[in-house]
Amino acid sequence: MKLDVDFSLLEQAVVTMGAETVEIQLDDEIIPIEPIDKQLDEGIEVNFEDIDFVTGLASYQGRQVLLYIKDHSYGNKFHSALQEGAKGNKFHIADCKTLEKMRRNGRFDRYVVTNKVDGIFKISGHDKRTNEQIEGEANLNVCQDCLENINYKKFASLSKGSARREFVDQFSLADFFDTYSSFFKFMPSGLAEKLTSGYTKDWDQISRNIREKYNYQCQQCGLDLNFNKSLLHVHHVNGVKSDNREDNLRSLCCDCHRKQPNHNHMFVSHEQTQQINHLRQEQGITTKESWKSVYELADPGMHGVIDLLERYQVHFPEVGEELQDERGRVVAKLELAWPLRKVGVAVDKADAVAAAKLGWKVYSMRHALIQIDELVPRLR
Structure with a gap:
């Protein structure tokens, strides 16, 4: 919905007060924060059946989430978890064999779902001395079964033991949510709040000057965005948004920008990626x-899918393949595709359904990973 608001009186008041007029232009698309997003930042207790794993990742009402059991009374883990988070309940980011085992055993514990990015979780326990429920905060560890199931950052290739423990110790929720941002419409509020911080007052003009200098082209992949300027960002190489020295700035398309190191504040929608x-x-x-x-x-x-395909030495896929119907209309967009074999991998279910109508076999990320032994023979 377009809003038509007259700010002329406000602007006149600004001039009268002698205040400085500041133009703001952010590189990242601003996604509205709804009440549920704030609630998820605090944590919401839900039934296990309400959590969706259609992509393989945990989601709740269309938001990417993680889930954990808040109650640490079982096994008297509460005090141990407060002192060392690794001794507490693991939090889950995807469907895994641990959750599947709970389903088979009919254990439908109430979980807390959240999309906090700081890694600090509210936990509770039973104090035997006072016979009361007590609460605290702990830095819990991510479930290794989840990491293996989605092959996050090639986790499945790591040998069990110290390599995996080190990976868990360095695991960043902000990086994780950023990796899969295009799978979901909304971003965690903790990341959204970072978008407006750190830029200088003259950033709008500086950013425009850099884009114009490089003729609205991405300096990394070479994409010309003269007719799609909103998809072109300006990147601070050292990550300091206030450091606007020309040699610290690069003109990058939003896709190349999000893939830069330590860019867990980014949000690129699925539509922008496509x-x-x-x-x-x-x-x-x-x-x-x-x-x-x-x-x-x-x-x-x-x-994660590409890593497995590389290890199985299949043919290179087409990236961002568009499928057309008999009238030449684009009806499906696949993230990875092998046109000669009519096999692909898609994020969006509607794309997969449309491709199937054209005779394609299309996998979701989840099914590509768990059915890799079926997928690979189709590509050879």
Whole structure:
């Protein structure tokens, strides 16, 4: 809905007061924060059946979440968890064999779902001395079964033991939510609040100057965005938003920008990702000379699938393939595709359904990972 508001009286008042007029332009798309997003930041107690795993990732009412059991009374883990989070209940980010076992055993514990990014969880327990319920906060660990099931950052390839424990110790929820941001319409409120911080007052003009200097082209993938300028960002190489030295600024498309190190404040929607893929196809920027180039072009949420495909040495996929019907209309967009074999991987269920009507076999990220032994023979 377009809003038509006259701010002329407000602007006149600003001038009268002698205040400085500041223009603000943010590189990231601002996603509205709804009441449920604030509630999820605090944590919501829900029934296990209400949590959705259709993509393989845990979600609640269309939001990417993690889930954990707040009550640490069982096994007297409460005080141990307060002192060392690794001794507490693990939190889950995806469907895994631990949750599947609970389903089989008919254990439908009430979980807390949240999308906090600081890794600090509210837990409770029973104090035997006072016979009361007590609460505290603990830095819980992520479930390793979840990490393996989605092959997050090639976790499945790590040998069990110290390598995996080190990975868990360094696990960042902000990085995790950022990796799969295009799978979901909304971002965690904890990340959204970071979008407006750190920029200088003259950032709008500085950003425009950099884009114009490089003729609205991405300095990394070479994409020309003269007719899609909103998809072109300006990146601070050292991560300091107030450091606007020219040698610290790079003109990057939103996809290349989100893939820069330590960019867990980014949010790129699925629609933006597909638009970038479309433009790359139009401009011929989809040549895959190595698996490295496949990683660079693909949605980060597909990297777990790509890692397995690389290890099985299948043919390189097309990235961002668009399927057309008999009238030449685009009816489906696939993240990864092998056109000669009519096999693909899609994020959006509607794309998968439309592709199936054209005779394609399309996997979700979840099914590509758990049915890899079925998928690979189709690609050889």
